[in-house]
């Protein structure tokens with residue numbers, strides 16, 4: 001692919017641009033992993049019970065908006081809406097979109113998921 005880009009851009013430029021996208025994926029995955037661990041903790045300590053439809057007592061990201069609890073719905077939005085925007089915005093050289101509609105939303109998702117988990121244990 002770099003050869004194709006190189007028909008018009010320098011290799012240094014496109015390599016740096018593509019690396020920004022890869023780095024964003026890694027960074028967003030770290031945020032998402034923290035959120036998954038928080039929700040997994042709710043299953044682990046019995047705050048959440050395994051739904052009939054789940055294979056394991058563990059958050060199932062592919063339930064989408066049909067996830068059974070608000071905390072898991074927030075996790076789904078973090079994963080499939082905000083994470084997508086963060087790295088796709090970066091690959092499309094759109095830092096404003098990647099930051100405000102992606103990354104910033106993910107940071108808020110994580111705080112909200114932590115807060116909800118705390119409240120659910122009371």
Ligand code: HEC
Nearest residue numbers: 001002004005006007008009013014015017018091092093
């Ligand atoms: C046929 C020529 C051509 C090819 C091939 C091409 N680009 Fe571009 N690219 C352009 C042009 C022209 C612009 C500037 C568009 C503008 O400023 O409106 C641009 C803009 C960009 C920008 C935005 C730069 C900025 O500062 O806003 C990025 C990032 C980029 N290209 C990455 C790539 C990558 C990655 C590839 C390979 C997958 C690629 N381009 C292949 C012609 C090309």
